[in-house]
Amino acid sequence: MSAEENKAIYLGVVEDLNRGDLKSSLAFTAPDATLNGQPLGREGDRHRAEMLAEAFPDQRYDIQEMIAEGDILVVRWRMTGTHLGELAGPTMTVPATGKRLDIWGMSMYRIEEGMATEIWERFDMMEFLSQLGIMYSPGQSEEAGPA
Numbered sequence: 001m002s003a004e005e006n007k008a009i010y011l012g013v014v015e016d017l018n019r020g021d022l023k024s025s026l027a028f029t030a031p032d033a034t035l036n037g038q039p040l041g042r043e044g045d046r047h048r049a050e051m052l053a054e055a056f057p058d059q060r061y062d063i064q065e066m067i068a069e070g071d072i073l074v075v076r077w078r079m080t081g082t083h084l085g086e087l088a089g090p091t092m093t094v095p096a097t098g099k100r101l102d103i104w105g106m107s108m109y110r111i112e113e114g115m116a117t118e119i120w121e122r123f124d125m126m127e128f129l130s131q132l133g134i135m136y137s138p139g140q141s142e143e144a145g146p147a
Contacts, residue, residue: 003068006111010073014061022049030115040119051088056081056101064104073109078102083132094134101131 001009009028016025029045040048052059059081067074080102087094105123109116129135 030117054085055087078104
């Protein structure tokens with residue numbers, strides 16, 4: 001597939017996510033995909049997507065920039081949502097806080113036959129936790145709350 005076709009596929013995935021259509025968007029993840037060099041697969045991505053959808057039922061992704069060359073697609077994205085459900089992560093579970101989240105991150109995909117086989121993803125976890133009131137930025141008091 002061409003770089004332009006890969007962009008179009010990804011934009012469709014984002015549209016599906018923003019409509020809450022996780023099943024359709026998960027078809028983008030290859031059954032044996034990796035995330036940051038570790039096994040993920042479609043089932044792992046399903047778990048991740050369902051957890052985020054439960055924690056942030058109004059989640060929305062906006063694409064800030066997208067660059068593609070060959071089988072590589074790089075995306076800078078923004079995710080917004082309200083933390084209304086439990087967020088179960090690998091090291092902690094966070095009950096709903098009702099706080100609004102607005103973060104950005106970057107993802108790089110290797111795409112083969114219309115599916116992501118490699119996913120490299122980064123976002124500022126400290127900012128994420130700060131916005132939810134779980135962790136405070138250096139110099140910020142608990143009374144002041146996250147910025």
